[in-house]
Amino acid sequence: MGQGKQVIKSRWYAPSARGKWKSESYKGTGRNPDSRALDGQSILLLAVQGLLGIANALSGTFVPVYLWKASQSFALIGWFNFCQYAISGFTFWIAGKWVKEHNKMNCLRLGVALSGVFYFTVLLLGKSAATYAIPLGILNGVALGCFWMSFNVVYFEITEPGNRDRFNGWAGFLGSGAGIIAPWVSGTIITLNKGERGYTIIFTIAVIIFAIAVILSFWLKKRKSEGHYEWLLGVRQLAVKGSPWRRIVPSIAAQGVRESVFMFLIGLLVYIATNNEQKLGTFSLITSLVALGSFLLIGKLMTPARRRIAMLIGAAAIGAFVIPLFWPMNFGTLLVFGIGTAIFMPLYAIPMTSVVFDMIGQSEESAKKREEFVVLREASLTMGRLLGLSCYLIILPYTDKSPQAVPWLLFSIGLFPLIGWLFIRTFVGRVAREAA
Numbered sequence: 340m341g342q343g344k345q346v347i348k349s350r351w352y353a354p355s356a357r358g359k360w361k362s363e364s365y366k367g368t369g370r371n372p373d374s375r376a377l378d379g380q381s382i383l384l385l386a387v388q389g390l391l392g393i394a395n396a397l398s399g400t401f402v403p404v405y406l407w408k409a410s411q412s413f414a415l416i417g418w419f420n421f422c423q424y425a426i427s428g429f430t431f432w433i434a435g436k437w438v439k440e441h442n443k444m445n446c447l448r449l450g451v452a453l454s455g456v457f458y459f460t461v462l463l464l465g466k467s468a469a470t471y472a473i474p475l476g477i478l479n480g481v482a483l484g485c486f487w488m489s490f491n492v493v494y495f496e497i498t499e500p501g502n503r504d505r506f507n508g509w510a511g512f513l514g515s516g517a518g519i520i521a522p523w524v525s526g527t528i529i530t531l532n533k534g535e536r537g538y539t540i541i542f543t544i545a546v547i548i549f550a551i552a553v554i555l556s557f558w559l560k561k562r563k564s565e566g567h568y569e570w571l572l573g574v575r576q577l578a579v580k581g582s583p584w585r586r587i588v589p590s591i592a593a594q595g596v597r598e599s600v601f602m603f604l605i606g607l608l609v610y611i612a613t614n615n616e617q618k619l620g621t622f623s624l625i626t627s628l629v630a631l632g633s634f635l636l637i638g639k640l641m642t643p644a645r646r647r648i649a650m651l652i653g654a655a656a657i658g659a660f661v662i663p664l665f666w667p668m669n670f671g672t673l674l675v676f677g678i679g680t681a682i683f684m685p686l687y688a689i690p691m692t693s694v695v696f697d698m699i700g701q702s703e704e705s706a707k708k709r710e711e712f713v714v715l716r717e718a719s720l721t722m723g724r725l726l727g728l729s730c731y732l733i734i735l736p737y738t739d740k741s742p743q744a745v746p747w748l749l750f751s752i753g754l755f756p757l758i759g760w761l762f763i764r765t766f767v768g769r770v771a772r773e774a775a
Contacts (some may be wrong), residue, residue: 508638595723
């Protein structure tokens with residue numbers, strides 16, 4: 340599938356015989372697959388994602404802290420995330436049929452609504468939320484699976500190869516923007532309102548924002564469903580000799596290994612090192628401000644020709660910036676790690692996302708199977724995340740006897756993006772040559 344150069348008459352994109360991105364059916368539509376501009380639907384989708392980013396930045400940053408304060412258990416937080424990731428991946432697979440054959444926008448709205456239900460449930464449970472950590476992880480996993488399954492398909496449909504890097508740059512920019520103010524505000528509210536009151540306030544605000552996101556999503560156009568869902572397409576792709584997905588899947592999985600632990604443990608370590616939610620909010624403010632500028636700049640400058648070297652630099656740098664975690668664990672050393680990661684992560688994340696979706700849209704045949712390929716992408720991330728969390732849960736019992744076990748774990752899984760780059764580098768280079 341998708342070997343060599345070809346001209347495809349479709350509404351999607353493929354490298355033409357002259358090496359240019361081409362789609363015959365764009366003639367007369369006013370749309371240009373080479374354009375870097377974002378249309379109204381792209382902006383609206385970014386707005387919905389931005390609202391989710393704000394709600395999750397307000398409350399999601401503090402869920403691990405909330406569970407920690409109630410349980411004092413690193414293992415419980417690990418299992419919460421393990422269930423969340425596992426169920427999210429499974430939900431992707433199940434929801435793929437709904438998104439492909441029925442109403443993908445309702446799937447997106449359900450995901451947003453269930454995220455609100457998750458925070459509302461945490462709010463109702465209060466301190467006993469730790470007792471129900473596994474069911475809560477399952478609930479949030481379903482919410483994330485429904486939303487991101489639909490979001491990724493809609494994102495593919497409304498972006499072109501020419502503006503995909505820009506969309507990803509803006510998505511990262513908005514996510515970082517949400518992370519600048521929201522966690523700091525939450526940390527301040529929690530600190531000023533002792534006990535449960537502060538958490539009650541921020542979880543309530545998050546539920547309200549999720550409700551607004553659901554309402555806003557009704558302005559996204561209902562998108563046509565076509566074809567029948569193939570449950571095992573991803574497995575069949577991996578069985579095809581020479582399939583690019585044999586390199587793409589382990590590369591995506593390597594990305595998942597890193598993010599599985601880093602996404603929750605760093606914030607928790609900041610809280611444990613400072614014993615202050617406002618300090619955690621300040622950490623998020625500073626690192627998100629840096630990431631905001633980095634995502635915006637790299638999103639503007641990134642082109643297919645620059646992706647390969649950008650990913651190598653990004654992967655090497657974010658691995659190297661784990662080294663400060665071997666120093667005495669305090670706010671300063673964690674901040675060095677956070678700032679370094681914020682600067683260089685966009686170099687890896689933006690092209691990684693764009694390359695995978697360009698692969699999905701390389702031909703009419705693959706574009707028609709976009710839902711199945713989005714599921715394959717998420718399955719790859721899920722496998723990586725579960726591997727990373729399994730390593731975390733295995734190492735955890737040894738941390739009392741060996742204080743350096745956690746830094747070594749973070750350093751080891753922090754190098755996985757380099758492994759991912761090794762798998763995907765030749766494909767990234769080929770796409771850049773064809774788009775030149």
